[in-house]
Amino acid sequence: MTSQSESSNANLISPTGKTGAVQMRIKNANAQHDRLSQTKSMILETSVEITKPVSRHRRNHSQHYISDKIVSKDMLVNKNKEGVLNKTKITDKGKKLRKNWTASYAVLSDHKLEFLKESKEQAASGLKSTTNPEVIDLWGAQVEWANEKSSRRNVFQITTSSGNEFLLQSDEDVAIVEWFEAIKNTIDSLGTKQQFTPLGINLQKSSSTELLNLADEAKEKKNEHRKSLIFKLNYSASDTSDRNRVKTRLKKFISRRPSLKTLQEKGLIKDQVFGCHLETLCKRENTTVPHFVKQCIEAIEKRGLDADGIYRVSGNLSIIQKLRFIVNQEEKLNLDDSQWEDIHVVTGVLKMFFRELPEPLFPYSFFEQFVEAIKIQENDLRVKSIRNLVKKLPRPNHDTMKTLFEHLRKITIGASVNLMSTQSLGIVFGPTLLRPEMDKGNMAVCMVYQNQIVELMLMEYENIFC
Structure with a gap:
């Protein structure tokens, strides 16, 4: 075994005492390793944090920063609001309901007001309610104070476009005012976001059937307008004279009509009690x-x-x-x-x-x-x-x-x-x-x-x- 290893080592060393072909292969391998290490250095590992380059123009950089922080008016209006409110539904599509006050966790966002059985933190922790949250659609809704409709204090009413009426209440004066203003601002902002077509169709609220009906109505109006133009073109001189005679008779009738005082004296028109100063x-x-x-x-x-x-x-x-x-x-x-x-x-x-x-x-x-x-x-x-x-x-x-x-x-x-x-x-x-x-x-x-x-x-x- 010793003689074999010595012979192998002898093959690696040249007669001059210097490394031969083996030394060149090691050098080439080292060079490849250096190139590989250089290549790897150009690759960022996942754990390395990529820092955002700082602009050399400080003025431009500050301008970009401010533009990122700008919040539109609509975002301020529709800013999410949530908290506990007392709620009761008094009308369902025109049908009166008995008041049944319940405390619910209210969440105002976008175009709706949701009432949950628990707060978002409780829902995130896995304590989810088995019932779906009640939602009030604020599109086309109205909000007004309605303390006369309940013995409770700080009560306001939301009337939806579908005819549903809700009463909301809180014993905290500041909180209920904030809720009222937030809902009112949301409803006002929704009124400015409706999109209309040239025919006056509301794309966000109209169903496909309504769109078809409105389109038919527009077509009928166009046909009527065309007929009226044809009628005017065929209008004769004799028709003009008849029209003038009708106008003259109407003027005479209007000039002979009794005055308001005469009608009141005869009892045909009576002064009302309600709405009178x-x-x-x-x-x-x-x-x-x-x-x-x-x-x-x-x-x-x-x-x-x-x-x-x-x-x-x-x-x-x-x-x-x-x-x-x-x-x-x-x-x-x-x-x-x-x-x-x-x-x-x-x-x-x-x-x-x-x-x-x-x-x-x-x-x-x-x-x-x-x-x-x-x-x-x-x-x-x-x-x-x-x-x-x-x-x-x-x-x-x-x-x-x-x-x-x-x-x-x-x-x-x-x-x-x-x-x-x-x-x-x-x-x-x-x-x-x-x-x-x-x-x-x-x-x-x-x-x-x-x-x-x-x-x-x-x-x-x-x-x-x-």
Whole structure:
């Protein structure tokens, strides 16, 4: 074995004592290894972090950075919002439903408002609900404050384009205002994103059937327009003379028509009670308190002071509209009739009367003054300021207000039976009796002052009106 290894080593060494062909092969192998290592150095391993090259032009680099951070207005409007809200559905495609308040985790995003059984963190942890979340589509929806529809505070309503109505509520004043503004901004932004074709077709809301129908209508209008052009071309001189004769007869008929005053004297046109200015109505009836208001108050005090939730519970709307029609037609009204036996119908029609006044019971010019008065911290000064404002009101407004608040005061005395406190009546009548002439956008704060004014005037009735 030793001789064989020595012979092999001898073959590797040249006679001159230097390495021969083997040495060249090792050198070539080393060269290939160097080239391979150089090639590998050009390849980035997955663990190496690729750094973004820094621009040499600092000004341009800052501009690019700012452009990456710019957020569009639509992104701000549709920014996701989520949290706990109390929700109830009161109308399903026009059908009234019983209120059933439930606390749900609400998520506002894009064009919808979802109500989940649990928050996103709980859902991510695997605690998923077995029921699908309820979704409110905000396309074409409307949102408005609706405290009169519930005894709870801070309530607003969403009405969808399909006729569904939802009430949302939270006891936290700031949170509910933020929700209202976020939903309102989302609905407004959706209104600006609708796409229309030259024919006026809404591509995002119309179904294929609707598109076909609208296309047919456009085609029919085009044909009608073409026919009208042909008719005008064939229009003869004799037709022109006939047309002129018709115009002359119409002018004579219009000039002989009776005036509005004549029609009112003959009883063909009657002045209505609902929607009439309070001063005009009182002047027509030669009184300072409308007869209809007196009739309703007498009927309520006669048989409805102990009714549970009086003025808060809504009566049958169709019967209320029927009663409204009879009053406008100046027919003889008997509220003791059996068809008006539901006291909530009488209270509902009285609220409707004050709600439909062209100018509220608290005139527009006095609104800011009443708000400033209710902000006064000292109670005596606050009551004195409101008392002075009430004395300055026009006579019909002052006397009607005194009659109404005297009636509401009697209701609060029986609050242990009818469950209507001064706070509850303030919530019901605040937005009905006084409101600003121009919507300033901060409806939640305005609503708080409206309720507080009515509530204070009920508690301090003797000091304000007596």
